Amino acid sequence: MTSRGPGKRVRKTPVERRHEIVTTAARIGLTEGLECITLRRVAEELGVQSGLVGHYFPAADKLVAEAFTSATMAELDGLLPEWPARPGTTGAQDGAEDGAQDGAEDPGGGAARGPLGALRRFFGLISSDDFDDVSRLWLNARHLSRYRPVLREHVVEQELLWCRRIERVVAAGVETADFRCGDPWAAAVRILVAIDGTSAYINTSEEHRAGPLTGVARAVAETELGLPAGALEAAAG
Template identity: 45%
Template sequence: MASRGAGPRVRKAPQERRAEIVEAAAKVALIEGLECITLRRVADLLDVRPGLVGHYFPVAEDLVAETFGTVAEAELLTLIPPDDTSSALERMARFLTRALSPEFHDVNRLWLNARHLARYRPTLRDRVILQGDHWRDTVAQLIDDGVGSNEFGACDSQMVSLKILAVIDGLSADLNADPRFPASVMRMAVDVAEQELGLHAGDLGAPPTS
């Protein structure tokens, strides 16, 4: 029986191989959870020896943290694209509409998973804090753009960003167990944003019918 790695090896550039490893780990994380990421599990998915994965990530916890950070960053870039030239109002409305949509349920569960594990995994905790700060800064910059263009009222953008994301995180955590929230509850982040940004009800999307 031929063992793994017995065939011709495909030599890839280090950056490409590292990205491939993280991508495979992300599949494990999104389906099974971050705690299921091991060097052997990822090696099995890539059909390579665990030693190859260990060459890039000698410590499994580094791979766990990198995987979470990569997935969280990709989500943020999708929700608030840096090259979006739409108005701040339009960008904020799209962000709030999509953040809790089924499209991002798996990633939202990953955030919940990461925060739970971060209690006793310091490397992951540092990455969760880093990504959380980046999310808040990005939303705050969007708010500052809106204030600068007179689309939003003057406010403490960092504080408003924190409030909006706290509501999204809270709803996301509850949705993980019970997805039966009425539209009025699902709209709470929008309500907070409209109130804090000096907008009228419905400016960031039509009010719920229920």
């Protein structure tokens, strides 16, 4: 439904409007920092009154927390799409899809069809400059979560979700004999800690850390999964 006359504005449903607010806040948080997310700033970006944003988010902390989740969830879905569970099974260690063995021969950076290909693609993406903004966002959120309980709940939830996403791929690779790992959950936690550890320096001494830290998280993953050095590197070309 729209108003009549020039300059007509589309009337959005509450669900659409809320999504728009969160998405806009997520973009601000990702590019400028979570501290820059305010009701007024989001309203200015959307060209609406701040009272409209406040109607959906009376507390700015709730908007900041949901913006963080929106941004990191979108990033995770792009980096490592959720591994499908087998029909009739549940849990994180039963996620090998039919035909996943074929994916062991797919080293490319496109659609990875198997566990090995999926992790090669994952590590290729997180080693690029495109991952820097989300690394800064995580660092920012962990710092602020010390003082913001609502944000802390979202940070913990996302940490567990990222671990579970990695765990499911690892478990699938164990089933296809691509990986050798007795505890996929523990391996996933250690892999994520390695990723976060190298990302902790994202705001400082970049010129000094770039060389020594290149491939550290990938090397940790190769060790955890019983792979030879370089096995998770994307094939050249």
